[in-house]
Amino acid sequence: MEPHNYVRYSEAFKQQVVSEMESGKYESAYAATQAYGIRGPSTVSRWLRQYGRSDLVAKQITITTMNEIDEKKALKERVRQLERALADAHMKGLLEESYLEIACERMGLDVNEFKKKHVTALSIEPKTKERK
DSSP, X not given: OXXXXXXXXXXXXXXXHHHHHHHTSSSSHHHHHHHHTOSOTTHHHHHHHHTTOGGGSOXXXXXXXXXXXXXXXXXXXXXXXXXXXXXXXXXHHXXXXXXXHHHHHHHTOOXXXXXXXXXXXXXXXXXXXXXX
């Protein structure tokens, strides 16, 4: 396997590229990247921010419809509901496990042996009434 070649740029080179961007020689950070053969697509943008020239970095503008905004809100709310339901189910499982441990302790039984003996019977047996 070949070792990776890492390119390190000197401070003077970085400042030169930034000053050329400031002077308008390059229309975009991408153009400067291409002109100098700089590998990383966001390297020049990072240098611009590093040297306090974030104003030269292209801004991303996203245009969305009201339907997309409403859908995003609805999806976020649904995620919150599902997270709450998952937390409730987790708590219910912990409580059931604790109740089982207490019951087995009071009856003088080992929890793991009880589970081995009765879990199969409980999973095969049809549910006659729903628990709340």
